[in-house]
Amino acid sequence: MQLTWLIVSACILIGLLSLVYGRWALSGLTYTRYFSRNSAFEGDSVEMVEVITNAKWLPLPWLRLESSIQTGLSFGNQTNLDISSGDIYQNHISLFYLRPYRRIKRHHQVVCSRRGLFHLESATLTTGDPLGFSAEAKTFPLDLELLVYPQILPLQELPLPNHSWIGDLAVRRWIVEDPFLTSGIREYRPGDTMGSINWKATARTGALQVHKRDYTADHHLMICLNLEDSDTMWRNINDPERIELGIRYAATVAAQALRSGVETGLICNGHLLDGPRESIRIEPSSAADQLELILTTLARLVLDRTVSMSTLLESVVNEASVDTDYLLISCHQGEKLRLAADQLRLQGNGIEWMEIPVLEDSQVAASTSASAS
Known part of the structure; x- marks a missing residue:
């Protein structure tokens, strides 16, 4: 009888607890x-x-x-x-x-x-x-x-050629020489025009001398970030870690340029998360919030190619862009892309390439570990 009562009491208590907690x-x-x-x-x-x-x-x-x-x-x-x-x-x-x-x-x-x-x-x-x-x-x-x-890398980690202007922005201000600003003379180098020869200095030294031009401060930088990992790629990106490295390159160059007072913009053939599937274009500016705008755009960038980078550059060519320097951050230098870049150069713009290197498996692991550290 007691056992039955205990069981009944326990059931009643459990039922009450269940009722109380359920409510x-x-x-x-x-x-x-x-x-x-x-x-x-x-x-x-x-x-x-x-x-x-x-x-x-x-x-x-x-x-x-x-x-x-x-x-x-x-x-x-x-x-x-x-x-x-x-x-x-x-x-x-x-x-x-x-x-x-x-x-x-x-x-x-x-x-x-x-x-x-x-x-x-x-x-x-x-x-x-x-x-x-x-x-x-x-x-x-x-x-x-x-x-x-994206992570801002040390400049020495960027694949820069020895003549690159990027590592010396704070001093040189820009890549394009201004023909109206002369800061001295230097020895003739292959590629210098006949019009740049300083004949008086040449006669005085006995060797060809040319005018040393200073660098203009009113040119603009446009960073062109190409999401194509090859010139035959359609839409799907096969090497996302390599493109992520290119995104870090773009963020690093933008930070360096804007801190040096250079008006900087961004072109990319990807699109924004939660936005329309349209390519990205930010016009060059040196406004106080320009770096934040570029970094925010790169943070929200989706690795999904909208159009080829050559198509984007051709649209810029059609706008007759001048006095702008284009930095092409790309995994490749395909024929169509180089042709579009050459057309921009012929219009009076500067072109420089930054090729994203192929990452080995060990480098991919090291990059992932560095980001997480």
């Missing part, structure tokens, strides 16, 4: 999440903070928190946090206890291992009675974003 478990339960800052660079660490509040008399003996986050944000090892990661998303699950009228704040150190715009749209909290017979779930909308800019 009130989620009441007074709130959840918020935020990053310590809204933007960062590849390789930077940011802090993600979660705040969970139980503003009622009923304790929560177990609370399960689930959320899905894009890969590219690396979380360190932490107690009560289980992470399962796929190619695109990683699922986070944590289980903990929350006492009555208690608020807990959880801090996560996050490494931005790759560039991109990361959305955190929602998190789901599930709780119930102590024995787990009943469970209630609630999804909290977050609408949280973290913008990760």
Whole structure:
């Protein structure tokens, strides 16, 4: 008889607990999440903070928190946090206890291992009675974003030829010589025009001397980032890590040029995340927010070719662009691309190439590790 009574009492108690938690478990339960800052660079660490509040008399003996986050944000090892990661998303699950009228704040150190715009749209909290017979779930909308800019590399890591102007921007200001500014004489070099010869200096020294031109300050730089990994590529990019390196090159050159006071713009045959499938063009400017605009654009860039880079340059040729220097960051120098670049040069523009090197497997691993460090 006593055993029967104990069983009946236990069933009644379990039923009451299930009824109570089914009705009130989620009441007074709130959840918020935020990053310590809204933007960062590849390789930077940011802090993600979660705040969970139980503003009622009923304790929560177990609370399960689930959320899905894009890969590219690396979380360190932490107690009560289980992470399962796929190619695109990683699922986070944590289980903990929350006492009555208690608020807990959880801090996560996050490494931005790759560039991109990361959305955190929602998190789901599930709780119930102590024995787990009943469970209630609630999804909290977050609408949280973290913008990760491409890494700015040291200039010595760029594949620059010895004569390149990029590493000397602060001194030389620009690549194109201004025929109206003369700063001295120098010895004749192959390719110098007859009109540049200083005949008086030649007679005085006994060797051909030419006018040494200074560099103009009113030319512009247009960075042309080509997403094609070969001149026969259609739309799908076969070597994304190599293109990611080119994106870092573009960010590094833009930062160096704008810090040197050079008006800088960007052309790219990709498109923006959450935007129309249109190629990117930012006109040269030296405004205070130009670097942020370019870095934001590169962070949101989708590796999906819209048109060939030769087509983009041909449209610039048709606009009769002048007094602009074009830096072509590309995996290849195909015939059509070189032809379009030569047409720009004939219009009075400067052309320089920065070829993105082929990465070996070890270099890809090192690049990924460096971004995450």
